[in-house]
Amino acid sequence: MRLSxxxxxxxxxxxxxxxxxxxxxxxxxxxxxxQADYDRAKGLQRGxxxxxxxxxxxxxxxxxxxxxxxxxxxxxxxxAIVNAxxxxxxxxxxxxxxxxxxxxxxxxxxxxxDLPITNLMFADGGGSIRISIPAPPSAGVALTRxxxxxxxVDQQYDCRLGSVALCTPVTMTEELEGVxxxxxxxxxxxxxxxxxxxxxxxxxxxRQLTKDGEGPNYGYGIYPGGWKAxxxxxxxxxxxxxxxxxxxxxxxxxxxTILVPRVDQRHVADYPxxxxxxxxxxxxxxxxxxxxxxxxEKPATAEWVAIDAATGKATTLAFPYDKLLVLxxxxxxxxxxxxxxxxxxxxxxxxxxxxxxxxFFDADITTGRVRTVIxxxxxxxxxxxxxxNSTSYNPPNVQVAAGGKQVIWWSQRDGWGHLYLYxxxxxxxxxxxxxxxxxxxxxxxxxxxxxxxxxxGAGREGGDAYFRYLYRVNFDGTGLTLLSPEKADHAISSPxxxxxxxxxxxxxxxxxxxxxxxxxxxxxxxEPTQTAVRTVNGKLVAIVEKADASALFAAxxxxxxxxxxxxxxxxxxxxxxxxxxxxxxxxRRYAVVDAQYASPLTAVVPHxxxxxxxxxxxxxFAALGFVSVIIDGKGTTYRSRAFTQSIFGHLNVNGLDDHxxxxxxxxxxxAFIDTTRVGLTGGSYGGWSTWRGVLEFPDxxxxxxxxxxxxxxxxxMNDYHFTAEHGRPVYSDGSDLRPTPSEVATNWNVLxxxxxxxxxxxxxxxxxxxxxxxxxxxxxxxxMDALMKADKDVDLIYLPNTPHSAGAFAPYVTRxxxxxxxxxxxGATPP
Numbered sequence: 001m002r003l004s005x006x007x008x009x010x011x012x013x014x015x016x017x018x019x020x021x022x023x024x025x026x027x028x029x030x031x032x033x034x035q036a037d038y039d040r041a042k043g044l045q046r047g048x049x050x051x052x053x054x055x056x057x058x059x060x061x062x063x064x065x066x067x068x069x070x071x072x073x074x075x076x077x078x079x080a081i082v083n084a085x086x087x088x089x090x091x092x093x094x095x096x097x098x099x100x101x102x103x104x105x106x107x108x109x110x111x112x113x114d115l116p117i118t119n120l121m122f123a124d125g126g127g128s129i130r131i132s133i134p135a136p137p138s139a140g141v142a143l144t145r146x147x148x149x150x151x152x153v154d155q156q157y158d159c160r161l162g163s164v165a166l167c168t169p170v171t172m173t174e175e176l177e178g179v180x181x182x183x184x185x186x187x188x189x190x191x192x193x194x195x196x197x198x199x200x201x202x203x204x205x206x207r208q209l210t211k212d213g214e215g216p217n218y219g220y221g222i223y224p225g226g227w228k229a230x231x232x233x234x235x236x237x238x239x240x241x242x243x244x245x246x247x248x249x250x251x252x253x254x255x256x257t258i259l260v261p262r263v264d265q266r267h268v269a270d271y272p273x274x275x276x277x278x279x280x281x282x283x284x285x286x287x288x289x290x291x292x293x294x295x296x297e298k299p300a301t302a303e304w305v306a307i308d309a310a311t312g313k314a315t316t317l318a319f320p321y322d323k324l325l326v327l328x329x330x331x332x333x334x335x336x337x338x339x340x341x342x343x344x345x346x347x348x349x350x351x352x353x354x355x356x357x358x359x360f361f362d363a364d365i366t367t368g369r370v371r372t373v374i375x376x377x378x379x380x381x382x383x384x385x386x387x388x389n390s391t392s393y394n395p396p397n398v399q400v401a402a403g404g405k406q407v408i409w410w411s412q413r414d415g416w417g418h419l420y421l422y423x424x425x426x427x428x429x430x431x432x433x434x435x436x437x438x439x440x441x442x443x444x445x446x447x448x449x450x451x452x453x454x455x456x457g458a459g460r461e462g463g464d465a466y467f468r469y470l471y472r473v474n475f476d477g478t479g480l481t482l483l484s485p486e487k488a489d490h491a492i493s494s495p496x497x498x499x500x501x502x503x504x505x506x507x508x509x510x511x512x513x514x515x516x517x518x519x520x521x522x523x524x525x526x527e528p529t530q531t532a533v534r535t536v537n538g539k540l541v542a543i544v545e546k547a548d549a550s551a552l553f554a555a556x557x558x559x560x561x562x563x564x565x566x567x568x569x570x571x572x573x574x575x576x577x578x579x580x581x582x583x584x585x586x587x588r589r590y591a592v593v594d595a596q597y598a599s600p601l602t603a604v605v606p607h608x609x610x611x612x613x614x615x616x617x618x619x620x621f622a623a624l625g626f627v628s629v630i631i632d633g634k635g636t637t638y639r640s641r642a643f644t645q646s647i648f649g650h651l652n653v654n655g656l657d658d659h660x661x662x663x664x665x666x667x668x669x670x671a672f673i674d675t676t677r678v679g680l681t682g683g684s685y686g687g688w689s690t691w692r693g694v695l696e697f698p699d700x701x702x703x704x705x706x707x708x709x710x711x712x713x714x715x716x717m718n719d720y721h722f723t724a725e726h727g728r729p730v731y732s733d734g735s736d737l738r739p740t741p742s743e744v745a746t747n748w749n750v751l752x753x754x755x756x757x758x759x760x761x762x763x764x765x766x767x768x769x770x771x772x773x774x775x776x777x778x779x780x781x782x783x784m785d786a787l788m789k790a791d792k793d794v795d796l797i798y799l800p801n802t803p804h805s806a807g808a809f810a811p812y813v814t815r816x817x818x819x820x821x822x823x824x825x826x827g828a829t830p831p
Contacts, residue, residue: 035831041623043555047613050552053545056531065512076113084517087542101165178243182255191246194219221246224300225291229774254343258307265300277800296738306365315368325351341403349398355724358386373427381413391637412641445511451475488522489607525612526559565665568657576631579622590627591677598689603636633658651726652750679825683707702762703825715779754786763824767797774804
């Protein structure tokens with residue numbers, strides 16, 4: 001759709017207009033792109049599938065120091081067991097025998113080197129295994145797994161091992177649908193019409209626990225609109241007759257108390273989504289109404305209630321809700337909880353309003369009284385945010401020890417993210433555990449008995465400031481020990497992540513059940529992964545696996561080149577990687593694609609081998625003949641407090657001035673870089689940064705492709721991603737609530753891309769998903785409208801019936817994204 005002329009044309013269910021050859025190219029500069037180049041780029045998009053054993057995910061077997069993992073073969077995979085004490089490896093079972101037994105029991109065809117196992121649980125000294133494999137879709141029911149809603153469950157089989165294995169399916173019934181079962185297995189809770197109900201699991205008898213819930217907009221365990229950007233999928237599940245499990249609801253360990261949020265969104269207005277191409281094949285568009293509070297509007301609220309399962313007594317926990325973070329689309333203010341030893345106390349860590357404070361509470365569930373144990377206010381030490389991890393995408397680095405008598409706490413109060421030990425009874429700071437000009441990344445394990453913490457850190461060992469290393473330290477700060485000495489990035493993160501993980505590490509238990517051994521993967525962007533087993537004293541036991549990337553290199557992959565430049569203001573080191581064109585001629589000059597996710601919420605420059613292959617699609621751009629770069633400017637995470645908070649109030653630039661400075665510095669270093677042809681692309685927050693790049697630096701970024709980008713932020717949901725990074729909106733009456741429907745906060749005018757539409761000079765392609773609950777479509781169309789009124793040549797791909805993450809890397813969208821850069825930035829004709 002050429003929006004500047006208001007003419008439209010439908011192309012394969014998406015809208016796009018082509019245009020002319022990029023200006024300013026001489027014949028000598030013109031490149032030719034072939035179908036073989038596109039095929040090579042397609043292959044690199046799935047490049048990690050071409051690496052064998054690029055990441056080993058260990059699963060500890062019971063309380064032993066043995067673990068099983070999926071082991072990649074030249075063709076297919078099998079399953080192996082490793083003894084961490086010796087490093088010896090053996091098959092988990094006879095795969096041919098197991099394939100026959102599972103095939104007979106499941107009535108499917110299974111191959112020994114392609115068993116679709118998702119979990120193994122060993123029993124009888126290894127003589128039997130409970131195996132989980134995906135159930136056929138028709139057999140799926142809606143259940144909870146780790147508190148999450150999903151459809152289609154794994155089918156479990158109990159298998160007796162021997163020369164002839166026998167596998168028996170474990171009966172699973174739909175009676176569990178939407179029910180959260182107590183630890184003792186006797187009771188379950190579910191939500192109906194906004195109220196919480198109890199089910200006796202043995203008899204099936206049901207009893208209503210609460211009666212003041214009013215339905216989908218006020219009640220217990222109900223889902224606020226836009227939660228996890230999945231209101232429409234939930235609506236479809238309910239329409240199909242499924243029951244959703246209660247939101248963020250859990251049981252006490254003694255199975256007596258239910259902890260449930262009571263959500264109120266009665267005051268929140270509906271946001272309309274139109275499904276123009278209904279998935280059921282019908283012709284009349286469908287309307288979906290999702291309750292979303294936009295910037296400047298009062299969001300939904302959530303209060304925590306403790307319910308006695310026996311009596312139904314409901315006790316509202318008196319947290320200082322008015323001082324806590326408002327309900328977000330991807331998390332509640334209270335992010336993490338622990339039960340006390342007597343099951344009458346609940347410990348909770350919560351984010352404060354607009355992330356400007358952080359709290360640790362001790363709640364008495366019998367009375368509802370809540371005691372503040374720790375209150376950390378950012379302003380008390382000159383900070384802008386009271387973060388509990390360098391990235392809020394990862395869980396808070398807070399742990400309860402000694403049954404609540406001790407609290408391990410993460411803070412940037414001394415300028416770097418470090419650990420502190422508090423007295424959980426008095427709230428008094430006992431001691432700082434770690435210190436220095438380096439960063440604690442993630443707490444991965446706590447040994448309560450030995451008073452030891454296992455964590456990852458960065459910046460302490462010299463070299464790459466982002467390399468993660470594994471450490472052990474005592475609660476009192478003594479005995480700091482490096483456990484992973486390799487000069488590499490150690491792909492270790494928190495064992496769980498309830499929001500988003502994009503740092504290239506799958507969560508798992510790094511430390512063995514005995515506390516004697518650790519297992520981890522390490523690599524650099526130039527050296528493939530190795531998997532090591534070490535003692536907790538740092539002694540190497542064995543290298544379990546060495547990744548094989550030969551198929552990847554055969555597909556045309558060239559490893560990127562790490563680089564360090566200075567920030568635009570010259571104060572900080574800026575890290576990045578550069579990918580040379582796969583077919584490279586040093587006498588030519590190449591157009592540059594800045595493939596980015598510029599965001600104050602994370603950092604995306606790859607430092608490990610698997611990340612280098614697929615991050616931001618940069619390797620695929622190199623396969624097409626571009627120089628591509630990935631850069632982490634100031635304001636991104638995993639550095640000092642000063643570095644990460646440096647762009648506060650300047651989210652309109654969002655660190656992209658450092659990208660410009662880095663690319664110019666690289667051009668002075670490498671003659672093959674053509675700074676007259678630089679493009680910018682990114683998705684989601686990276687899409688926002690693409691808007692900002694082409695508007696803030698229109699003479700530098702000549703082409704932009706923004707995928708599912710937040711548009712006009714006044715039309716975006718009330719989200720700390722922006723309010724905590726630029727400052728809460730301030731309106732003409734001095735409040736942070738919008739007094740009129742059309743007012744833009746005075747301090748947010750610089751973020752209003754509508755007002756800067758005249759700045760656009762180059763080509764811009766926007767990719768918009770119709771049912772994107774993460775990026776309200778109106779916020780995008782409002783900017784597009786301003787660009788049309790400014791008579792700018794902006795192009796749009798509109799994906800019907802598509803949520804936020806789906807479609808962005810669909811083959812059609814990928815091809816059109818590549819075509820856009822090939823045509824307008826490279827000046828070539830797409831094949």
